[in-house]
Amino acid sequence: MVLPISRFWYKFSLFLACLLVFWAGFYPEWVEKYYAQAFYPHWSRTLRFLLGNIPFSLGDLVYGLALLLLFWAIGRMGRDWGRMGFRSASWLWLGKILHALLWVYLLFSLCWGLLYVRPSLGTRWQLKPVAYQKEDIRRLTLSLLDSTRKYRQRLGTEAVWRPCRDSLVPWTLSAYAPLALAQRTPALDQASLKPSLFGAVGDWVGYTGYFNPFTGEGQYRADLPFVLQPFVALHETAHQLGYAPEDEASWVAYTAALNHPSDRVRYSAHLELLGYALAEEFLLYGQEGSFAAFDSIAKENKARMDPGVRADRKRIRDFFLSRQNQVSPAMNALYDQYLKLNRQEKGLRSYHAVLSWALAHQN
Structure with missing residues (x-):
């Protein structure tokens, strides 16, 4: 025809x-x-x-x-x-x-x-990501254990787990203002952060928040543990400001939180990075095949971790474990392929690459 x-x-x-x-x-x-x-x-x-x-x-x-x-x-x-x-x-x-x-x-x-x-964040921020070894991750983990202890002890349990939905937009605007002033990010005169209408879908799809590229909105799960919400809001806003790769968005979000006046925002960001660092550390030491070294690191981390931080991590873990289902692994596999198609070769492990930026910043 x-x-x-x-x-x-x-x-x-x-x-x-x-x-x-x-x-x-x-x-x-x-x-x-x-x-x-x-x-x-x-x-x-x-x-x-x-x-x-x-x-x-x-x-x-x-x-x-x-x-x-x-x-x-x-x-x-x-x-x-x-x-x-x-x-x-x-x-x-x-x-x-x-x-x-x-x-x-x-x-x-x-x-x-x-x-x-677009070219890597490092070319714009004059920061070169580090190809790290287990000793580098160990050093970063210890630093994050100390930071989370400091902020957790300042806050106390009641403040950490207080609902914060009404504070997310003001916190986000104030977090990105210094970065815009330093010309690290575009100016953020107005945020577009919304609680997802389909929060329960997150149990099946496996997300804590997401950025909608067609409407430019950042979504977060309203049922998410409150201690996680500040960092999720900053991460999705980083996508909104033009940082597409997951490791870059996480690094921009973490940088925005570093000097924020609210300890809740700083604690949320450090707790997020601590989770990545602990997982990466156990992976690297586990690959060596030395149970003694692995066990020693695990015991040292447990002793150094603040009891409040440990309780928060358990509460977060219980939240996600109670929502596990058979569909989530398949959806994670699809998202892994989506990331790889968009030039993030490590797929879901791209999130862990934020540790390279953190180490570069330390050095």
Whole structure:
């Protein structure tokens, strides 16, 4: 069948636009200059202005609508198989699926996704990530154990576990103000942080928060332990400000928290990094195959960790263990592939790469 001229040029233009976006991914400096520095800050600020004061997550509604459309399309495809025959209907729907995927790819890339190919954070912050050894991680772990003890003892249990939803936006704005003043991050005049409408879905998908690239909103789980929420808010806001890789977003969030006036914000950030450091340390020492060294490190960490920190970590662990299900591993595997497709070769372990930035900062 010959396509009408208008339909041909529409499909050709869509394909060409996607091809140009894909081609731009091979030129990080061009993306940095014309997209990350010239276009994206204005686009992000516009989205925050338009959607930031809406009290619910528009992005969640968009995803919910997309899911309903997917179910509707599956039903229509089944009907067309019965009416048109399997082969004809399959070719028809293959074209429709490719058309939809091209639009998703184009919108995702233009709204935010091109940030994955900008040059590394280190080139902009004059910071070189460290290829660490177990001794480096050991040194960092001890430092984080001391920091978490200091903030936990200042706060006490009641303050650590007090609800903080109304404080997240003010905390986030004040955390990023010094970084903007130092020209480390774009100015954050208005945040767009929302509690997710589908918090229970997080048990199945396995997220604590997420950034919606199409609406520019940062979502966090309202049912998440309160001690985690400040860092999650800072992390998703870092994505909002243009830091796409997970390790870079975590490092920017941690840096924003370092000199924050609230001990709750600083404790949340140090507790997050401590979790990564402990996991990485046990992995590196475990790979040596020396049970004696592994056991010695574990006992020393337990003795050095503040009892309040230990209780908080147990409470967090119990929260996630009580919500484990059989779907989460599959969703984690999908997200792992998503990260790898977007140039984060380590997949989910990209989150642990924030330790390289922390060590570079220490040195």
